[in-house]
Amino acid sequence: MADSVTVRELVENARLTVYDGADYLDERRITTPDISRPGLEMTGYFNYYPPERIQLLGITETSFSKKMSHDELLMIMRKMADPKTPCFVVSTNIEPPAELIQAADEAHIPVLGSKQTSSRILSNMSIYLSGVLAKRQSIHGVLIDIYGLGVLITGDSGVGKSETALELIRRGHRLIADDRVDVFQQDEQTLVGEAPKILNHLMEIRGIGIIDVMNLYGAGAVRSSAKIQLIVHLQNWTTDAQFDRLGNAEDERQIFDVQVPMISIPVKTGRNLAIIIESAAMNFRARSMGYDATKTFDHNLNQLIQENSKRDEAAAGDLPTSAQPQDDQKAQGH
Template sequence: MSVKVKDLLEKVKVDLIYGDDQLLEKVIRTADISRPGLEMTGYFDYYSPERIQIIGMKEWSYLNAMTSHNRYQVLRKMFQPETPVIIVARGLDIQQEMLQAAKEKGIAILRSYTATSRLSGEISSYLDSRLAERTSVHGVLMDIYGMGVLIQGDSGIGKSETGLELVKRGHRIVADDRVDVYAKDEMTLWGEPAEILRHLLEIRGVGIIDVMSLYGASAVKDSSPVQIAVYLENYTTGKVFDRLGNGAEEIEIAGVRIPRIRIPVKTGRNISVVIEAAAMNYRAKEMGFDATKIFEERLTQLINKNEVAND
């Protein structure tokens, strides 16, 4: 994935102060952001010009205290051709020397009325998600009751059909067939569709359908966390499946581990309803309500009661 300055202009609340189409095509290659401090005093030993440079109130005030000549010399050294963009926060005035240095080095200037720390956080979050390394997995990603559920299984087992049934039941589809996932942070996995497959679903015998056109905007979602994986397996005699819910299994995707549930598929089973129940049960466990533990406690109480009665 790559991000251009024009993408930032569209996604973050900033105004274009200086820059043409060519400058807006500059590629942002790192999610790291720089707030130049020591550089303004002339210390450039560890300066990273390839980062977005944000000028907040402190930086702006320090520059304002300089003479026009010194301000221009510092900014001219700070702004380099590889610098993707300069962003001035808090709606501060653009100093003439800053504009001149940006024009000389070919760098766009954007301005935001957002507080510096908040602006930095918004940009970092956006860049982290866009520049994170993607991993493609086969499956259907659904938003079920606000839970991101990745449905996987052997080819032809009915993943897309199950996704369509879940859409009809009021849930939202994020991606079909190919899901691009990335680690948003060390604990959070995020998924989105490949652009060519966005809002599309393939049903064998019918072909490709546009879910948004057929079922409306409420039936689709552009991205979602991936919190639980459901693996559909053909039911065969003798194959053992977890019946109590205490057989914890996990899979690792993009360095993040998420729980996985194996569900047997056979004629007569309503898989979409089972997946709904699995999503709600996972959410209940996250909130501290574990039906398996309740059953085990009741079973232990019953055994103890019977032992006392036999004595």
């Protein structure tokens, strides 16, 4: 997890324009992904002003500022230009007020701009900052993009995670991270995994060593990050181990505040794990779209039971009426 990012990094990743204060881009640092819209502050209400946040001004704030006198607006802007304030951002290609430029320049605070609307640029900056500043957790495993589905392959060391992932890459799927996956929570329901910079595009295969997947298989064989939507846990097969055969069991693993579906696959000599994991990912996607093979099997089984029951009832109804008395006489004779 990064404790902070520079304003320069924000400018490069959010594609912002620098109106003023280019010399302070590396000096000012951002420590929170929260962004403030200083509407009340424009009226002089500073009781709950969060100076450590990026201050975003849009059409509403700049329109209100035009009704203020020069001295009044300069006083407000100087209050907003706190030593903790990382930068000001003006949206929708609006020309920043001269009073804002003066106050920000006095406090060595960059003034940035964007052609995007306030809502759009706020969303873009929040997504970038949330990813960079979010808490991270390192998980031992391999993250693969299978048909657009982020599949995290876990298991004990030496169980065959990297070899299975390499076969999946040869089948056209894409590598995100091998051996160590850095995971962060993007929102309440989304986990994102990526590779540490030192391991980017690299895999370790026992007996071969380190290989560069992008050089061997091309740029289409790698991705920088992916959402983790399914966990496949590889487990050595034993005679007493219990594995789900019908797909009724729905295990989950909690990472941060998100519950991720997990399936366990037994590892045994002769099993093609790459094809099995690929099928598991396709089956998971089908279930997410509303098709459940387990429910189809249950429906077919229930229908077969009902048909057999009706056939048995029909067969019992075809018995001769004299059959019952004859059976009773035989029973009494015995």
